[in-house]
Amino acid sequence: MTQAQILSRNQQIVLDIIEKAKGPLKAYSILFNVQKKGINAPQQIYRALDKLIEMGKIHKIESKNAFVACRISDCEISNATAFSICESCEKVDEISDAKLSKYLSSFNHKKGMKFKRFNLEFFGLCKKCK
Amino acid sequence: MTQAQILSRNQQIVLDIIEKAKGPLKAYSILFNVQKKGINAPQQIYRALDKLIEMGKIHKIESKNAFVACRISDCEISNATAFSICESCEKVDEISDAKLSKYLSSFNHKKGMKFKRFNLEFFGLCKKCK
DNA sequence: TAACAAAGTGTTATAATATAACATTTATTA
DNA sequence: TAATAAATGTTATATTATAACACTTTGTTA
Ligand SMILES: [Zn+2]
Ligand SMILES: [Zn+2]
Ligand SMILES: [Zn+2]
Ligand SMILES: [Zn+2]
16 A cells, blocks of 8 residues: 655645635635735745645646646546646546546657656537537 | 738748747747847737747647647647657657547547547657657 | 728736745654 | 754745737728
8 A cells, every 4th residue: 555645734735725626726826825824935835736746636737827636546646647628617627538548658659759648638618618 | 722821020030930940939039039130029929929829830838838830731720739748858749640639539528528629748758868 | 092990010017927046944764 | 863855934036928008001891
């Protein structure tokens, strides 16, 4: 069994907020939300975010510069991420699809590059916005 | 036949620089490169970039906030983009793979979302850096 | 061709995102 | 307990991106 990660105080505060959020959160909106808890500077947020990403607890949605909690129990520690993003309401879902993940993880570029990691972002309209 | 796009002065200047570059360029590095041509403000760069992206002439590498020229003749006007990115030397190649593109374009999310567009970024080490 | 609309430009200012650097504190481990 | 590693607090600054407004050029159509 892998030891459950113990988070530092700031890491836990930041993670809690991201987990409670309905959608992706931006770094500065996290910052404004935690100032009552004594976190005052962007550095403190970005440091926590970096560690949480390393641990696979959260992911960065690159096209939005925003962060979501990982909801996938066996998420491969951020080596294989895929998201669906609604262009209207901004809803983001992490996609957990074994076939897709396998297909992409074994994809090899002609030019001899062996991939370690990928990130895939799908865009469209969610059920509600369609 | 679709009419070949005619670019405005600023759009052409920005595209030329991106096409000549060996790797992805950042907006402000483009700006510094064109100040001799009378372009002085970020707005002018970002406006040109936006249009060039719309036209499918360039793509944004989201994980790097940088821009590359499209080298793919039948690139589906930015609806289906895939890139390989070297984590060491920062080399970026656009991936043109009909199977991959077909596979992803027809991928449908369980939650009823129909995708219009995707962007995929692979990370690893290129031949040289391996 | 004159009138209008649409697209592009130039400019100043500012917002939003992210990192550098350094001093200090807390936790881990040898 | 001494040494090391990880995390924190803080100030300053770098980088990326957009808002707003006045003006010009280009395209369209009456
Ligand atoms: Zn995940
Ligand atoms: Zn939606
Ligand atoms: Zn392309
Ligand atoms: Zn390389």
